[in-house]
Amino acid sequence: MTWKPRPREGVDHLALPLDPLQGYLLSRLDGTLDVPALASVMNLGEDQVTAMLGRLVALGAVASAVPLARPTAASPVQASPEPPSEPVPAEPEAATTEDTETAEARMGSATHRQLFEERLHARPVDERAALARAAAEPELSACCFDPTAEVIRALLENPRTGTLQARLIATHHRTSAGLDALGARAAFAGDDGVRRALLQNPILPPALFRRLWAPRRLLEQYLVSASHDSPEQIRAMARDLLRSSFNQRTGEERVELILTTEGRCLMGMQGLTLDSQATALMCRRTYVSTLLIQNLARWSAAPPALIAHLRRQDIVKRNPVLRQLLERHPNAS
Structure with a gap:
């Protein structure tokens, strides 16, 4: 099967x-x-x-x-032992371990937040900052829930602060200054868990977002812009960054983005164009995806050479709707 x-x-x-x-x-x-x-x-x-x-x-x-192997039927003439079923490989434990760690992290997060609210929050800011600079667990992680940027900056100076605390800050902190301080630490800013948490933080500063994601590939920027896990303001920042990055990248990278997303990315690319290199790469391909052709046909900036190439595809010749879309394109000759 x-x-x-x-x-x-x-x-x-x-x-x-x-x-x-x-x-x-x-x-x-x-x-x-x-x-x-x-x-x-x-x-x-x-x-x-x-x-x-x-x-x-x-x-x-x-x-x-890998399916479960079925035993073979015994011979009607001479009974023979059934061949042993192929061992079914155990499901990888990575996800189970990850689930366990995630659950433990959430439980620990709740405990640390409770500790902060009950024992630390009422203290003056200066006292909390002094504690954060030298704290050890559990106060170390509890300080990650402090709402003031001053305490977060002090916490980041603590040599015991690691990626666990950085992820807690990225997830729960709600001041631009505190998140900027976190993003200024290269070791933390490069952590995938910190980046994922920042993408779900509605206070993520636009300058920090651009600094962290501008060097990323166009496809990664697009995935952020289309993510349902990020707030709308972060998706909007990703769309703006994607538009500004599109014409600055190589033809290969732009073609990769268009093909991998089946042209979905083109909805936000109105007014942008493909250069001769990217157009040549697009025209070397045989197209079999109806969705990709539809999205290219609806992109007003699609080059004339690409429109002509699409009209010669077998799938277009067999599909009157696609033919009509391409014939109506402003760059159709």
């Missing part, structure tokens, strides 16, 4: 160390697409998709493809 991968239930995918392509592939899994279909959607080779699925299985994000 053809494997149609689906995500494992009960797994916190945000806690897994996924790169943008793995995250996008995981978002497309619903149990109805097999590997060839996923390769077409992703505009990647089947070997690449298979390797990425193997990585997702190893991380515990996707259920294993």
